[in-house]
Every structure is written in structure tokens, then in C-alpha cells.
Amino acid sequence: MSPAKPLIGVIDTPGEERDALAETIAREGLAVYAADSLEALPEEMALVVAHARAVPRDDWTRLAARLPTLVVSDERQDADLLRAVDAGLVDYIVDPLRHGSLLRRMIGKAIEVHRLAVEREHDRKRLAKLNADLEELNESLETHLAMLRLDQQAGGQIQRKLLPTRPQTLSGVTFDYWLAPSLYLSGDFLDFQAFNTRYSLFYFADVSGHGASSAFVTVLLKYLSNRWQHEWDGEHPEALAAHWLAALNRELLDAGIGKHATLFVGVIDHQRRYLHYSLGAQLPMPLLVTDTGVTPLPGEGMPVGLFPGVDYPKLGCQLPEHFRLWLCSDGILECLPGDTLDLRLRELERRVLASETLEDLRGSLALGPLANDDDGIAESSPGHEELPDDLTIMMVSGFGNDRS
Template identity: 30%
Template structure:
């Protein structure tokens, strides 16, 4: 900060002013002398000099100058006093005086006091400016956080409105989901629809990262799926639905790669032909593996594939199995691994399978067994999707 080069000397007479001024000869200070304290007080209030030296041991107006020192942060006050009561010196410092010079003193001592007081005041002024800037920045940050919170809440409502009804019953089939976001917005998402009163299509997606950018990609997934389904419905394309989800993940991969969002996702996409009771599915690096339960038999559905949004020419195989009259299937996102017991991935995966086997296969029972409903401040988004028939 640039130092104010003005220095005022306020003394009882011109002789005292000249004596003090002589100590500053050869310095860069622009010195003004006052032997009338009233005139000095008026000038100080207008000019705000960098330093004011006060040598008024017997003047009743010295108290007014001390009062100015207690109120002004940008002016350094130095009191010149005769040898006497040290308590008076302490009182001056309590009243925001920068320094006290006790007579007799040398010119060097006086100049040191002036420079020290000026530097101290400059630092105080600088700190005051920094404090004002910090307070302004804090106010702006609080306002930005308030706006962000409002936006996040609005985004959460939008995202929630895009989720399908849970549970959804269709014929003998039931599909349900539960999502516990780690933040206001979730990078996990599920979608399911029934097309032509025959095909139940569904997916579970886990977008990399957290927050708004990941949530926006889930909205894009919803849009892509709806657009594909509308096209098939408009064209009455039963043959395409019979092959679903063939080509679905590839289409999403091309869309994400074209957008250049620097995001990728894992996915489990599937279709159930409820007339023929056939499940067709593709796995895009989704883990843990889906758990399939039927007649007391618990197993993981086979399948693997690359994540979506990284490899432009990637493709995903479609697996197909015939569904028994009574079965249940559960797909969970990897966020559940953060709080499950077990030291290794295999142990956690086995815990998921055991929990589902012991449950009544409802979404409520599975979530309770996994501890999903008790999760607070989850480090990652948690999703559970269940499909069952004959329960």
C-alpha cells in the first residue's frame, strides 16, 4: 500500500514545532506545523495525513486529538510526553495511539517512532481493506450458495419427476426401485417402461462423479430412451422390441461420445418379453453383478462389457435366459459397497446375494437387509432395482 507522505506536527508553540520538524530534515515526509490545536483538528479531518505528532502536555485540546486517534484507522498518532507517569503512556496505547515518545529523546529515536507508526498504520489500513473485501466476498459467496442450493433443489425435483412410478405392476410382474443420492442430485438413475403391453424395458445407470453434471447426464439418458421407444411405437416396430436391448447401449455411447462431456457411465440394460417370459440383457461394466433368485437357487447373472462413453467403437453382447414362473432379480449400484460388511469385493458381493436370498424379495425387505434405509451422508449414490414374478 502507498504511504501517505503528509505529516502534521501539533505543538503548543512554533518553537516546539520547529524542534520536532528538525528531526525530520532529509526525510521524504511533507511536514506541516500547527501551534493551534483547533486548526490542526480541522485540517486532520479533511486531509487525513499519514502521521500526526502531538506535543501538547498542558493543552486541554490534547484529549480531542487522542479521541481522533481512537476513531481513525488511517492516521497514525504519536504522542510526545515529558518524563512522568507510565500509566498515562499505557492509557495512550489503549486509545489507539500508535507510539509514545518520552522526552528527552534523540532525533534517531523520533524518526524510528515515525516510521514504525506509519508502517503499523499502513498495515492496519491494508488489513481493513482486506477485511472489507473478504466480507464482500463472503456475502457474494453466501448469495451464490443460496442460488446454488435453490438450483440444486429445483434440479432434484426435476430429476425425481423423471423417475418411473415405484412399484410398477404389470400382469404377473413387479418392478420397483430405491435411490439414495449422496448429494442433492444423483448420478444414479433407473428407467423402465412397458411397450406394446408385452415388453418391459429397464436399465440401471451409474454416471461417473457426483452432483449436477452427472445428474444432467441421467436426464439425457431418460430423453434418449423415450425417443427410442417413441420411434418404435410410432413405427409399430415389434421386431426391434423383440431384439431389445440390442443396440441400445451402443446408441447411448455414440451420443455421449459426440457431446464430449468427459463423462462415462456403467449400465445394466434389459428387456423382458412378458408373453414368452424371456429376459434379454447387456452389461456395460456394471457392478456388483445382478442377483437372480428362483426356487431357492441364488446366482449371479453372467455378463460383462466396457463402460459407456470411453470407447467409440465398443459393442455390448446381449445375454438371454428363460424366466421361470417364480423368480426375483435385484440390481444394485456400486455405492452399496461403501457400507456393506466384508473386507473384499467378493465378500461384499456374497453378502448381497445372501441378503436377497433371506429376504421376501420385495424392495423394502432387500433395502432393509442391505441397510440402505439407514445410510446417512452416503459417500456415493446408492440404487436398488428389483424385478420379480409370482410373488
């Protein structure tokens, strides 16, 4: 179906001249409606051709506001023509019957210009509405982000309150740490507690990912470790670490949250100066520094929370009078030079061997000074933008290394 022809209105006094004007316009197949006043025209006009003599002086402005209008006149010096032009009409032509071809081209051009103007106005209004909607959406998003940031900050404060006070010395063994989340919440976690005067228990965990979901797993870990410690009767310390890892593996799988973790769990027998431990895919491996050098603790185990029915190793080693045991989350690898994992691990061994304190290792990694309280640790950590992953360092030292 061919598109409807635009309807052209002709305003002129009735008579042969008006009929001739209408006929001149209609020669190009345009639809024409002739009337003697603006009020007599139908609403669907695309354009009006008005004779200067047929429109009262006060109607030109009203006509120009309603429809694109061409003015025609028989004489160039017609006073009515000048008033029409001053009112802002589209254009004018003198002696239209003689210049019919020009008149029709002017009509076509005026219709096209008007159509484009209408489209631009439509686009402008649509863009203005879109901008208003985007502004409202941005304000709503900023509000939600601010609320989320406050929630994350509050969650980070609660998570830090779950961490043990640092540093602590338990029966001649000193525990110290530094934890920096890449966001407000961390997937890294650790704890150490004295079971009695003979045994102290500690663990070091790195939950996959970071942020809120990983932080929830660390809260679960804190709860479960406290429960399991209260259930332990102090017998068979060599089996406790492996039992904890197996139990946590079942808990994470049963929860179905799609999170797993690497863990190191240790039990220090202060009487024997012996470390019972088990591990689940710890990387980097814990590094034991003694008077003879630095050695990664032997052993291997599966990640916790990935595979059912996993048995974790029961491992142990004698602790000399002077030792430093270093545990680091894999975020530390991002702070070390080297093109390969092996080169970075060797660099870590070199740096922990040269570090007497936690402050020394942090300084070698250019991580800034160490704060003396949990909130200070979080505030002085790089965090948020500078770290691609959570970063945690823990040092366990004793027995002759006790400087308290």
C-alpha cells in the same frame, strides 16, 4: 542511496539558546529545522522538540495531535512544562543542553515508537478493510450457495418426476426401486415401461460422478430411451438391448461431455418368460434369485461413452415362475462389510438371497424405512452428507412372486 535522515523540528524563541538546542540535536547527524511556532514548521517533520516557554498554553493539545513531541525545559517546576505533560506529549527532559546524549536517544526512541504506531494503525485499517471485504464476499458466497442449493433442489424434484411410479406390476412382473442421491441430483437412473402386453422394457444406469453434470446425462438417457422405444417395431427383442447400448455409446461420445456410464438394459418377454438383456460394465452384476439360490447374470460389456465402435453382447436367460432380479449401483458397496471387493460382492449375494422385498434389503443395510412415494423416497434417504456416492436399488420380481 542512503535513506533520508528524519527531520526534527525545534520550537523555541529565536536566540542563542535555540541555536544551541538545535546544535545539540544535530550532533548525531539528525536534520534539524528551527522555528518559533507550530505553523512555521514544514509538513514533513518526523518529531518536534518544543521548549515549554515557546508554545502557548492552548497549542499543546494541537501540537500533540499533529506530531510526536518532546518537551524541554530549563526548570523542573516550570508551570508550562506541567501543562505540556498534561496535554499528552510523548516525554520531557529538563536541562536539555546538559543532557544532550539522553535527548538524542529519546528522540530516536520516540521516532521508532511513532513509526511502529503508524504501521500498526495502517495494519489495523488494512485488516479492517480486509475483514469488511471478506464479510461482503462471504455474504455474496452465501447468496450464491443458497441460489445453487435451490437450483439443485429444483433439479432433484424434476429428476424424480422423470422416474417411473413405484411399485408397478406389468403383465405379472413387479418393478420396485429406491434411489438416494448423495447430493440433491443423482447420476443413477432407471426406468421401466410396458411396450405391449407381451414385452416390457427396463434399464438401470449409473453415470460416472454425481451431481448436476451426471444428472444431465440421465435426462438425455430418458429422452433417448423414449425415442428408441417409440421407434421399435417389436421385432427381434434379442437385439434391442445391445442396439440401445451401442446407440447411447455413440450419443455420449458425440456429445463430448466427458461422461460415461455403466448400464443394464433388459427386455422381458412375458409370453415366453424370457429375459433378453445386454450390459455395459455393470458393477455389481445383476443378481437373479430363484428357488435354487442366487446367481449373477452372465455376460460382460464395455462402459458406455468411453470407446467408439463398441459392440455390446446379446444375452438372455429363462425366467422361472418365481424369481427376483436385483440391480444395484456401485454405491451399495460402500454400505457392505468386507476388506475386498470380492468379499463385499459375496456379502451382497447373501443379503439379496435373504431378502424377499426391497424393504428387507434396505433394512439389512440399515438404510431406514421405505417411503411410498417419490418425494418420500428422497426425503427418507440418507443423501447429502451420509452417502459417499449415489445409491440405487431396483428389484424386478415375478411371475408367481406377484403380490399385487
